[in-house]
Amino acid sequence: MSSQATEETPDAYEALLDHYEQISNVNAAGSILQWDQEVMMPEGGTPARSQQKSALSSLSHDLLTEEKVGEWLDELDDADLTDEQEAVVREIRREYERADRVPSDLVAEISETTSEALPKWKEAKAEDDFSIFAPVLENLIELKKEYAEHIDPDKPAYEVLFADYEPYLDLDTAERVLERLREELVPLIEDVRASDVELADPFEGDFDVDTQEDLARDVLDTLGYDFEHGRVDTAPHPFSTGNQFDARVTTRFSEDDPVGALMSTIHEFGHARYTLGLPREQYGNPLGESRDLTVHESQSRLWENHVGRSRVFWEKFLPAMKERFPQLEDVTPEEAYEAANEVYEDNLIRVEADELTYHMHIIVRFEIERELIEGDLDVEDVPQRWNDKYEEYLGIRPDxxxxxxxxxxHWSHGSFGYFPTYSLGSVLAAQIYDALEADVGDVDEKVRNGNFDVIADWLEEHVHQHGARYTTPELVEEATGEAYNADHFVDYVTEKYTDLYDL
Structure with a gap:
């Protein structure tokens, strides 16, 4: 399905591509097992599932690090390749070189440990007892440090792990962006909290969860989600996973927060729409894979924040919400818009955070996991450090x-280095949205008319269809005409919240 061979294509390239397709399919099978474990697997299935996932991880690693892969890559060093072929080789080479440095038994141990960590995390959260999760977290940290040491002993371990999720925007860039957000958002948040303006909150009371699930399907239909190639389920922590033929979303519902569930659903739609927009003819090779997590997160945050939290979206979608929940009959679109954009003073939960304070939640996690990986913080001290940082950055303290x-x-997955990409992606979303609007005209008018396809089609043309052909900086330049920067995001939130809170 992924072959691009021509008469001039080197035999080594064809062999490499065929071999990589096997690896891709093994990884896709592992992804489905992970989805099942988080969504549908019976609680007692963990012992078998951990072995199944470990076996697939080991198989994928062994296939990727076979001696012949290195030989094919060596043969292609000076080969006459097209730009697309060079991109494929670049991406496979990067994966190969990192994987080749990590022993297969360590890969298997990490996979098995993450499978065992998931139920421990769930239990610890349900019992409100970090000590239940602490031992397996400590084990995962040591395993990931060992993993990083194998890949590059000359770099800080956290920098190596961060590159698993964002290989082309370096950690220095992430730090600069997070520092810019800290500098710009903290005073803006303080101004908002000092404002006398009180935004409307018309979504009080209880909202039936089953009806909310129907509403989630309504919003996915409205946005154009392809249910023939996807599905929606519930999970303790919402996520999206899959490929261009099968991209699934999960969400979660709370009886007293229907807006939060909607935003979560729209966020995961953004991820799935990116995945479904990848070129189908390139399935199984890097040209059919997404471009890492900063870009992926930009797609979900664009749909969630720039579309889902807009005035015109609520003009369009509020009637469907009223049809499902007649108690909202008197709510106006402006009241709904205000409720979707309120800056909270006392929210402790990242996935329920408003658009501004969200990034303080990310900074807390970034700083703590970096301290854990670099050995500057003991696992047993995480709750205290967490609570102290929340008090310092957000003025609230978890009980x-x-x-x-x-x-x-994330930490139960061993995903250390993941969190910064949430903020990096939010920043990129604003930059891409401005480029979209400059190209297609007034996006608000498109949303007001329910013409969401214009947005989706533009994103597919300028972002999705490229897969991993470009590095992140190259893709940003290709899509927006300028280098990655935080200016668009800072301008966007400053203008939006100055208007909302009459600053």
Whole structure:
């Protein structure tokens, strides 16, 4: 399905491409097992599932690091390749060189440990007891440090791990962006909290969860989600996974927060729409894979924040919400818009955070996981450090581990270095949105008319269809005409919240 061979294509390239397709399919099978474990697997299935995932991880690693892969790559060093072929070789080479330095038994151990960590995290969160999760977290940290040491002993371990999720925007760039956000957002948040303006909150009371699930399907239909190639389920921590033929979303519902569930659903739609927009003819090779997490997160945050939290979206979608929940009959679009954009003073949960304080949640996690990996913080001290940083950055302090350091699933996956990409992606979303609007005209008018395809088609043309052909900086330049920067995001939130809170 992925072959690009021509008469001039080197035999080594064809062989490499065929071999990589096997690796891609093994990884896709592992992804489905992970989805099942988080969504549908019976609680007692963990012992078998951990072995199954470990076997697939080992198989993928062994296939990628076979001696012949290195030989094919060597043969292609000076080969006459097209730009697309060079991109494929670049991406496979990068994966090969990193994987070849890591022993297969360590890969298997990490996979098995993450499978065992997931139920421990769930139990610890349910019991509000970090000590249940702490031992397996400590084990994962040591394993990931060993993993990083194998890949590049001359670099700080956290820098190596960060590159797993964002290989082409370096950690220095991430730090600069996070520092810019800290400098710009903290005073803006303080101004908002000092404002006398009180935004409307018309979504009080109880909202039936089953009806909210129907509403989630309504919003996915409205946005153009392809249910023939996807599905929606619930999970403790919402996520999206899959490929261009099968991109699934999960969300979660709370009886007292229907807006939060909608935003979560729209966020995961953004991820799935990116995945479904990848070129189908390139399935199984890097040209059919997404371009890392900063770009992926830009797509979800663009749909969630720039579309889902806009005035015109609520003009368009509020009637469907009223049809599902007649108690909202008197709510106006402006009231709904205000409720979707309120800056909270006392929210402790990242996935329920408003658009401004969200980035303080990310900075807390970034700083703590970096300290853990670099050996500057003991696992047993995480709850205390977490609570102290929340008090310092957000002016609030968690009363429990469940609403504090146990709220996110990422560390149970061994995903250290992942969190910064949330903020990096939010910044990129604003830059891409401005480029979109400059190209297609008034996006608000498109949303008001329900013409979401214009947005989706533009994103597919300028971002999705390229897969991993370009590095992140190259893709940003290709899509927006300028280098990656935080100016668009800072301008966007400053203008939006100055207007909302009459600053």
């Amino acid at each position: 429990t581990d469940a609403e504090g350091c146990l709220q996110d699933i």
